[in-house]
Amino acid sequence: MITAGLKLTQSGGVALLNGDRLEFNIEMQKLGNNRRYSDFDDFGLLPSLLGDYGYKVTDVDHWVIDGWDGSVSGHALARIDGLPVDVRVAPYRETRLVPDPCQPGCTGKLELGGRPVDYSSYVHVASHMSVAYSTSPFARRGEPAMVLVWDGGCFPRLYCVDADGRVEPGGEAFPLIGHAYSMASQYYGPFRRADKSTHVDDLSVAGKMMA
Numbered sequence: 447m448i449t450a451g452l453k454l455t456q457s458g459g460v461a462l463l464n465g466d467r468l469e470f471n472i473e474m475q476k477l478g479n480n481r482r483y484s485d486f487d488d489f490g491l492l493p494s495l496l497g498d499y500g501y502k503v504t505d506v507d508h509w510v511i512d513g514w515d516g517s518v519s520g521h522a523l524a525r526i527d528g529l530p531v532d533v534r535v536a537p538y539r540e541t542r543l544v545p546d547p548c549q550p551g552c553t554g555k556l557e558l559g560g561r562p563v564d565y566s567s568y569v570h571v572a573s574h575m576s577v578a579y580s581t582s583p584f585a586r587r588g589e590p591a592m593v594l595v596w597d598g599g600c601f602p603r604l605y606c607v608d609a610d611g612r613v614e615p616g617g618e619a620f621p622l623i624g625h626a627y628s629m630a631s632q633y634y635g636p637f638r639r640a641d642k643s644t645h646v647d648d649l650s651v652a653g654k655m656m657a
Contacts, residue, residue, distance in 0.1 A: 458486030503559030
């Protein structure tokens with residue numbers, strides 16, 4: 447099965463899996479000297495991006511789109527055939543209506559390559575959770591683990607993850623969104639701003655802090 451994964455929003459891109467093999471992962475900000483954190487907001491790019499690796503839009507069996515901000519569902523703005531579309535996606539995190547981060551938070555249809563295709567969308571934090579576990583020594587040993595996801599737009603959230611793919615959400619650890627991490631450094635240092643009257647969500651600062 448060939449699966450294409452799309453992140454339409456901040457730091458957007460496209461990845462292609464052929465079975466369990468990652469064929470490529472392309473970030474928009476790395477193409478054509480694009481600005482940092484560029485969205486993937488033009489589906490018209492897909493034929494050429496896939497074609498560079500010998501694939502066509504019609505080769506893809508399953509389209510998956512990352513979730514984004516929204517209490518019931520998320521939304522991402524993009525263009526198809528030059529026309530603006532509001533793509534409905536899964537919410538940022540699991541909710542009462544989407545309790546399992548390993549199940550699609552919403553499904554829909556898009557017109558790609560001149561034909562309608564089905565897509566599914568998973569909550570945004572699912573990608574952070576799955577990568578944190580799958581790259582850990584617990585996954586290599588086939589052991590369960592507690593995974594903490596503290597992304598910019600949410601409180602830190604706990605998940606119990608088993609090697610067989612079962613995930614049990616543990617809820618919020620404490621009420622402080624991840625953006626506070628970089629914003630505090632701009633007020634107290636080391637990236638103190640001269641104008642302290644406003645806090646700015648500067649994404650580059652978060653990366654510098656982690657580095």
